[in-house]
Amino acid sequence: MPYVIGADLPDRPAGERFRALLDRPNILQMPGAHLGLAALLAQKQGFEALYLSGAAMSATMGLPDLGMITVEDVCFHIRQVARATGMPLLVDGDTGYGEALNVMHMVRTFEDAGAAAVHLEDQHLPKKCGHLNDKKLASVEEMAAKVAAARKARRHLYVIARTDAVASEGMEAAVDRAKRYLEAGADAIFPEALVTRDMFIEFARRMPGVKLLANMTEFGRTPFFTAAEFESMGYSMVIWPVSHLRIAAKAWEKLYAQIAAEGGTQGALDRMQTRAELYATIRYHEYEELDASLVRTIIPEGMPQNN
Numbered sequence: 001m002p003y004v005i006g007a008d009l010p011d012r013p014a015g016e017r018f019r020a021l022l023d024r025p026n027i028l029q030m031p032g033a034h035l036g037l038a039a040l041l042a043q044k045q046g047f048e049a050l051y052l053s054g055a056a057m058s059a060t061m062g063l064p065d066l067g068m069i070t071v072e073d074v075c076f077h078i079r080q081v082a083r084a085t086g087m088p089l090l091v092d093g094d095t096g097y098g099e100a101l102n103v104m105h106m107v108r109t110f111e112d113a114g115a116a117a118v119h120l121e122d123q124h125l126p127k128k129c130g131h132l133n134d135k136k137l138a139s140v141e142e143m144a145a146k147v148a149a150a151r152k153a154r155r156h157l158y159v160i161a162r163t164d165a166v167a168s169e170g171m172e173a174a175v176d177r178a179k180r181y182l183e184a185g186a187d188a189i190f191p192e193a194l195v196t197r198d199m200f201i202e203f204a205r206r207m208p209g210v211k212l213l214a215n216m217t218e219f220g221r222t223p224f225f226t227a228a229e230f231e232s233m234g235y236s237m238v239i240w241p242v243s244h245l246r247i248a249a250k251a252w253e254k255l256y257a258q259i260a261a262e263g264g265t266q267g268a269l270d271r272m273q274t275r276a277e278l279y280a281t282i283r284y285h286e287y288e289e290l291d292a293s294l295v296r297t298i299i300p301e302g303m304p305q306n307n
């Protein structure tokens with residue numbers, strides 16, 4: 001349905017709906033979808049929650065994922081995905097865009113935009129993709145203060161603490177950090193860039209009863225596991241953060257090469273969503289019909305529309 005009809009909108013805050021999905025025993029599968037159109041296509045396949053990736057949002061803006069985007073840039077994406085689908089979204093909050101007060105501002109602004117959950121990471125700026133080398137870690141205390149700030153600001157937003165410590169400080173330290181973040185009020189933990197099945201199992205074994213998120217990004221350090229495998233290793237959430245963007249970028253690259261080589265797009269038609277398919281995805285005709293029905297109701301036929 002078009003999102004503009006008030007009576008059709010979800011009546012519970014997004015964070016509550018996200019928690020309800022996590023209360024079920026099966027792993028919550030969240031593909032990345034940082035654009036309204038992508039989100040609608042994911043929804044069509046039956047996904048119940050989505051992920052907004054900092055890497056995907058930055059790359060879409062032609063920027064590296066080094067913490068340069070702002071709260072408002074992210075809200076532009078949250079709003080369009082939340083409006084288009086009404087689905088709960090987990091949003092990448094990077095390092096919180098500053099210190100404690102910035103984190104509080106981020107939480108409130110994300111909630112207002114329609115987010116359900118956020119994750120915050122224990123890096124210093126310029127932050128990096130968790131699967132790269134030479135990340136600069138924040139101290140446990142700095143990160144715990146940010147988690148506490150997020151908890152104090154939130155009304156319903158689900159707060160996930162990500163630790164990037166495994167690579168530089170090892171499993172033991174990462175587990176200790178995660179425990180401190182839970183004490184500070186985190187609802188769940190995202191152990192970033194684990195590199196083996198044994199590490200995933202070990203981390204989960206050391207965090208009994210804690211909701212854990214697995215990041216199945218491609219071309220990173222984590223080998224491929226399916227959602228079912230992560231579930232059996234004790235994980236409650238899985239994200240495929242940038243996959244949709246990587247696929248789209250490759251498709252754009254091919255298209256531009258083809259136009260450059262052939263002087264037109266005719267040879268690319270079989271790889272395009274047709275106009276009809278696009279309009280069906282964005283419910284073009286439903287919006288048009290809604291508009292027409294209102295005009296019919298308010299302005300009966302035959303009555304002059306302007307005086």
Ligand SMILES: C[C@](O)(C(=O)O)[C@H](CC(=O)O)C(=O)O
Pocket residue numbers: 052053054055056065092128129130131215217218220241242
């Ligand atoms: C999950 C992540 O934070 C993101 O921004 O999507 C990235 C993903 C990536 O760069 O592959 C990450 O740091 O893992």
Ligand SMILES: [Mg+2]
Pocket residue numbers: 053054055065092094129
């Ligand atoms: Mg990120």
